[in-house]
Each structure stands twice: as C-alpha cells, then as structure tokens.
Amino acid sequence: MNAGPLLRLDSVNKVFPGGSVGLDSISLSIERGEFLSLLGPSGCGKTTTLRIIAGFEVPTSGRVLLDGKDITPLRPFDRPVNTVFQDYALFPNMNVQENIAFGLTLRGMSGRDRARKVKEALELVGLPDRAKAQIGSLSGGQRQRVALARALVCEPQLLLLDEPLSALDASLREHMQNELKRLQKELGTTFVMVTHDQTEALSISDRIAVMNKGHIEQIADPATLYDRPASKFVAGFIGTTNLLPGVFLQREPTGIRFQVAGDWRPVVTGSTELAAMAGTRLTIAIRPEDIVQMRKGDPDTFLGEISSIAFHGHSLRLLVKLGSSSLWVDVPRDRVETDIREGAVIALGLRAGACCPLLAA
Template sequence: MARDPLLRLDAVSKIFDTGTVGLENVDLDIGHGEFVSLLGPSGCGKTTSLRLMAGFEMPTSGRVLLDGQDITALRPYDRPVNTVFQDYALFPHMDVAENVGFGLSLRKLSGADIKRRVTEALELVGLADKIHARVSMLSGGQRQRVALARALVCSPRVLLLDEPLSALDANLREQMQIELKRLQARLGTTFVMVTHDQTEALSISDRIVVMNRGRIEQIATPAELYDAPATRFVANFIGTMNLLEGKVLEATAQTHRIAAGPMTFDIAPCDPGRAPAAGAPALVCIRPEEITVFPAPSDGALPAQVVSTVFYGPMLRVFAEIGGGQKLMIDTPRRTAAAAFEPGALIYVRPNAGCGRMLEP
C-alpha cells in the first residue's frame, strides 16, 4: 500500500496585498524521505511555496498538511520544519557551537544534551574541528555547513532550503551539491529546495516541480523532465531544446509521423488514447545531442549550412540552417567531430531514430 505524503499543499492560492498572484490553486504532494526541488524563473511561485510550508506566509485559500494534519495556522516555531536561508542567517557574535545550538537552547534542554547534539550535528557536516571557531573566520562553504547543522540539530520532519548554494563559487557549489545529496540520503529526512538553477535541480533531486507564473507546469524525475517535457515552457526551461513547428502527416496508436520543415519525425505518442488528425499543427522538440552530423551525404541526412559554433570543452554546439530557414542547434563531440564547422560550411544532419517529442503547439 502506498504511503500517504508527508507534506501536502492542498489547493493553495496566495494573493498578496498588492494584488499580485503568488500561487494559483497549487496541489503538491511530497513524500517521506524525498529530495524535491522547486524550480523556475524569478516570480514563478517557488519561494512563496517554501514560505507557506515554513509558516512565514499564510495562504489566501487552501491548506498546508503535514502527515495528514492541518498545520496552516501553526506559527513557524510550532512546526517540525526548519529552513536554511539563502544568506545562512548566522549570528556573527556567536561561535559555531552557539549558532548550531541556538534552537536547542530555546527548548530548555540541559547543557550536556545540547553539547552532545551540537557535536553530532557538526560531525555530520564535517565541521567537528570548527566547534569553537567564530563564524566570521569560516569560508562560504563552511558557513553553509554550519547553517545546515543548525537546521538539522532539532531533527525536523522537513528541511526547507532557500537557494542554499547560490552564494558559492562554481567549484564549491558542485561539491556542496554532492554533500547535500549524501547528507539527505544518510538522514532520510525530507528535503525541499528552492532553486532557479536547472543543473543543480537535475543533479540532486528525486523529483522536480517546475513552476511558472504561480502554477505547476510539471512534476517528474530529472530523467522524465529531460526526456519527456510536458509543456513548451518545460521544454524551453530544462536544458537546451530545438522547438520545431510542423504538422501531422499521419497518426496511429503506435506512432505519429510529423513533418517539421524538411525534417520528418516518427514519434511515439504522448497520449496513446488520442491521435491528432492529419494536417493538425504540431510542435516537435528534440535535444541538440539527438542530431547526428555527417561530413558528406548520407542516407536520410539533410544538407545544412553552419552559421556559427560555440566551444563547450568536450562538445561543440553548432548552429545551422536547413531548408526553409529552419534553424537547428546540434551538440557534437569536439575531438571526434566528423565535419568541419567553419561558418558557411555545408554539413549533413539527421535526427537519431526514435528521438524527439511532440507537444501541442
């Protein structure tokens, strides 16, 4: 029997005093022990959702449930939920131990209990040797670990993370992504993270909630989001995508044949129960790495003219134009490239068999 969700937003809407709609009738279930990321551009509603879970905002309508109990009216410090803020919100006049133990001190625990739990929390994040250090002497990554330890030391049911890695440089950010996932897997605590960084969300989440204009566009695993975006917004927002306007040539229960400019795609139906009519408009999305380049004519390959290239280390991104002014982005391995990619050069391109996805236009 499937377990009931740990955290639920039930038909939640939030309209601010200015009239701005922060959330519009959002339903979201988050399971026990999940790592869920709320992903989207600025103003999409992800931070509002997090603040509603934490109790810093009250919904205009709808409920917030934890383990089936309505916690909508509970104050933040009455919820078994802790938050790691974007700026860490550490107390500069306290040392590491005092920062981590601050929440415990409000619970009137004994000094021995506080010391034991603070030590355990700092060992968990690899900072046991910094227990008496001043926070002003720590690096950005170390301060982030202190903030994590402070949030975890009170054993929350849910840990909320508000863009916790945004202040770190690229290398440290990547290291901390690995550490966050390791920590969450070890503890089994439910993590909910707000981020606008799709690479971050894809690398460490069990599921991703893609949000746009106060609504949820899609909830899926990273692989499902990448391989099968449900909407044009998701296709554009997750990774890099070619979006090609076309029309349906024929449609069966097994496959849809779609023409997009001079290219033809045989695509598995997104909705097996509904076949579009021949001639209906269609939108084909295909990833740049799903297009193969040939230096000379090849069976099924179309001629394309190189417009420009961008260097991405092991990959080259080739911008090319095929018949009818159709533009393509193509990612190809740089060291095994089968063609020259000078602007104006002629290459031949073919989508890989079975690749591509049809969306409603």
C-alpha cells in the same frame, strides 16, 4: 505516524496586499524521505511556496497538511520544520557552536545533551574542528554547512532550503550538491529545496516540481521531465531543447513522418497521441544531442549552415540555420566527420531511437 504523504499542499492560493498573485492553486504531495526541488524562473512563486510551508506566510486560501494534520494556522516555531535561508542568516555575534546550539537552547535543552548534539552536527557536516571559529572567519561553503548543521540539529521532519548553494562557485557548488544529497539520504529527512538552476535540480532531486507564474506545470522525476515534458514551458526550461514547428505527414513502421521547419522530413518517435491525423500542426522537442552529423545525400537528412560554434568540453555546440529556424546541435568532438567551421554547410539527421516529445503547437 501516518502512512500517507508527509506534507500536502491543498489548493493553496496567495494574493499579496495590492493584488499581486504569488501562488495560483498549488496542490502538491511530498513523501517521507523525499528530496523534492521547486524549480522555475525568477518570480514564479518558489520562495512563497516555501514560506507558506514554513509558516512565515499565510495562504489566502487552501491548506497545509503535515502528517495529515492541518497546520495552516500554526506559527513557524510550532511546526516541525526548519529552513535554511538563501543568505544563511547566521548570527554574526555568535561562534559556530553557539549558532548551532541556538535552536536547542530555545527548545530548553542544555548541558551535556546539547553539547553532544552540537558535536554530532559538526561532524555530520564535516566541520568538527571549527566549533569555536567566528562566523566572519569562515568561507562561503563553511558558512553554508554551519547553516545546515543549525537546521539539522533540531531534527526537523522537514528541511526547507531556499537557494542554499547560489552564492557558491561552480566547483564548491557541485561538491555541496553531493554533500546535501548524501546527508539527506543518511538522515532520511525530507528535503524541499528551491532552485532556479535546472542542472542542480536534475542532479540531486528525487522529484522536481517545475513552477511557472504561480502554478505547477509538472511534477516528476528528473528522467521523466527530461524525456517526457508535459508542456513547451517544461521542455524549454529543462535542459536545452529545440522546439520546432512540425506538420504530421504519415505513420510509418518506426514512428511518424513529419515535415519540420522547412523541408526536413524526419521520422519521429515520441508521444504520438497528439498527432492524430495528417495535417495536424504541433511542436516537436528535439534535444541537441539527438541531432547527428550525416553524409550529404543520406535519406531523411537536412542541410544547414553553421552560424556559430561554442566549445562545451567533450562536444561542440553548433547553432545551425535550417530554413527560417535555428537549431542547437551537439557534436561529440571525437565524432566530428567534416570540417566544422562557421559558414560551412553540413548534413544533419535525427539520431536513431531518439525520443522527441510532441507538444501542442
């Protein structure tokens, strides 16, 4: 076994017949045992990337390397890679255990070995008593687990999952996210999962590649993507963020004072290398939870008018008008200090210690 990454995409391009660009020079390394998610809006190239790794699609240029070996010319079946498709693609005419045994049979395994492996796989996904069930009699979550078992039983080095949980309701989905993560860590298999759900990606991935229009905007662990997005696109795609126009005023001991969206002049801490001199215009990314309610007249606050209020469980999400901009503000329900209602004017400021990335204007 090689010491380097398990999988490497090296300047992979995909132009479809007719000229539409699917991927624009994707380079990416995936470590052994890693859970990597491909995250991005519809049409950004997530499925195309997965299909190229699996071998269902041939890149226009570039290479796919597994364990350092160029597998670009190999057919899907010749790669140690399995895919769980979005619609599960189970065989409806076979029962659960026949579905799971299918890949093993193709590989020439039969008899007791095959039966043992199928039994182990069923136990792994928590369905030991459904071996003889017909696919049509299973719930969505159970089908998803059968598809996982069918992919895992062949012990792939790499498991590819294309939106595997998108058909499930919210509570089953959260449960299956935990299951997936547990399985992945238990087996030590490398997972690459496609999703357009940022909450899902943030909660289960070791690293996330954020894609936009056929290229990768940033690859990082969830906390880095959240705290230090490399572009406006990433800042806007990961979590809810206020992207506000600002002007650098001056350096102060605790950060940089900016003029933001009208007359607010907060001191901002963040990646300061972009804001080299007074007068520089840039974009400040401020999370809703980093804006806090203050008392009117407190220094560095602004007064805004509440345009709408949404109930978010432990907090209220307000849309507040500030000059010509509008900001999302999260107010924890146990810390609401004044009457919060639509049309009310409230004083707001930056939470002490909030890290607000500064991005090119």
